[in-house]
Amino acid sequence: QQQVKQSPQSLIVQKGGISIINCAYENTAFDYFPWYQQFPGKGPALLIAIRPDVSEKKEGRFTISFNKSAKQFSLHIMDSQPGDSATYFCAATIGNFNKFYFGSGTKLNVKP
Amino acid sequence: DADVTQTPRNRITKTGKRIMLECSQTKGHDRMYWYRQDPGLGLQLIYYSFDVKDINKGEISDGYSVSRQAQAKFSLSLESAIPNQTALYFCATSDPKEGGNTGELFFGEGSRLTVL
Numbered sequence: 001q002q003q004v005k006q007s008p009q010s011l012i013v014q015k016g017g018i019s020i021i022n023c024a025y026e027n028t029a030f031d032y033f034p035w036y037q038q039f040p041g042k043g044p045a046l047l048i049a050i051r052p053d054v055s056e057k058k059e060g061r062f063t064i065s066f067n068k069s070a071k072q073f074s075l076h077i078m079d080s081q082p083g084d085s086a087t088y089f090c091a092a093t094i095g096n097f098n099k100f101y102f103g104s105g106t107k108l109n110v111k112p
Numbered sequence: 113d114a115d116v117t118q119t120p121r122n123r124i125t126k127t128g129k130r131i132m133l134e135c136s137q138t139k140g141h142d143r144m145y146w147y148r149q150d151p152g153l154g155l156q157l158i159y160y161s162f163d164v165k166d167i168n169k170g171e172i173s174d175g176y177s178v179s180r181q182a183q184a185k186f187s188l189s190l191e192s193a194i195p196n197q198t199a200l201y202f203c204a205t206s207d208p209k210e211g212g213n214t215g216e217l218f219f220g221e222g223s224r225l226t227v228l
Contacts (some may be wrong), residue, residue, distance in 0.1 A: 002154075009152060032215065043116070043202050043219025044155070089154055097208045097215025098162075099170070102147075102155040 003027060004092050006103025013110050019077040021106045023090035026071065030092040034077050034100075035064065038087045047088070048075070080110045115139045118203050118220035126228050131190040133223045135203030143207065144186040145217070146170075149200040158201075161186055168227050172211060193227040 006023045013019045025031075034049035050057045050064040050073065055065045063076040077084055090103040116137045126133055135144065146158040157170030159178040167178060175197060179187045190197055200223075204217040 006154070023226045034214070034216075034219075041221065043204070043221050044217070045219065046214070049214060093215065097206065098158060100215075100217060101161070104152055104154040 002104065003101035004090055006090050006106060009104065010107045011109070013077075013080045013108065015080065015110055015112050016081060017080050017110075019075075019080045019084065019108055019110070021075045021088055021090070021108070022072065023074065023103050024070075024072045025092050025101075026080050027092070028071070029094050030101075031095050032093050032097070033064070033066065034091050034093075035062075036089045036091065036102075038089065038105075039088075042076055044087075050092075051106060056079045077108075082110045082112050084108060085110050114221065116205055116218055116220040116221045118201075120223060121221065122224045124226045124228065125193055127194055129193050129227075131193050131225065133188045133201055133203075133225070135188070135220060137184050137203075137205045137218075139205050139207070139218060140183075141205040141207045141210075141218070142183065144180070144203060145204040145206070146176075146186070146188045147202045147204060147219075148172060149176045149202060149222070155202065158188065172194055190225075193225075195227045198225060198227045 014064045035047045036044035037047040038044040052068050066073045088106045091100045094098045119134045126142045145160045156172045160179045177189045203220045208215045
């Protein structure tokens with residue numbers, strides 16, 4: 001049973017548009033939610049992360065929105081660029097970072 | 113040189129063969145992980161190790177074994193490979209206290225394994 005459910009599996013967005021990727025979880029003990037970005041032929045790399053004591057975190061064009069009551073969080077990419085084309089993984093872990101549970105991934109294609 | 117190095121990067125083998133994937137790191141991290149990536153399934157944890165004497169099973173450890181030879185080296189073995197072990201395998205390291213206490217995972221570039 002997947003601990004973190006991610007959607008959509010793939011996403012096509014025009015350059016300049018907004019990309020939105022959603023994740024949901026069940027385990028209320030999770031207290032740290034990172035997003036990883038993976039380019040073809042490379043390993044995933046940390047993009048942005050949030051703790052559940054805030055509802056939003058923004059870093060440049062990337063924003064995480066967090067809804068603790070709904071047990072959902074999402075990644076928004078504003079003004080999407082072709083260079084953002086990659087696979088994105090949401091994840092969740094508990095405070096000691098022993099194990100990360102990853103979503104199934106979203107392949108984003110930003111068309112010029 | 114990459115901080116987390118995986119060898120081989122690509123390997124094609126036959127059913128029943130023994131395969132070892134190796135990972136070495138120069139980050140000085142105690143924690144090391146092996147993940148498997150399959151399309152539509154994301155990253156699944158196979159094994160993890162918090163120091164040389166500590167080995168733990170992940171979500172999908174059946175059919176795999178690991179060895180932590182040193183702080184910097186963590187190997188994944190498939191004793192008798194089968195076709196459904198065809199996947200992309202990633203090694204990762206972390207230090208919970210680094211990077212502002214985020215537990216950030218640092219991944220290698222992956223080892224693509226094909227079992228015929």
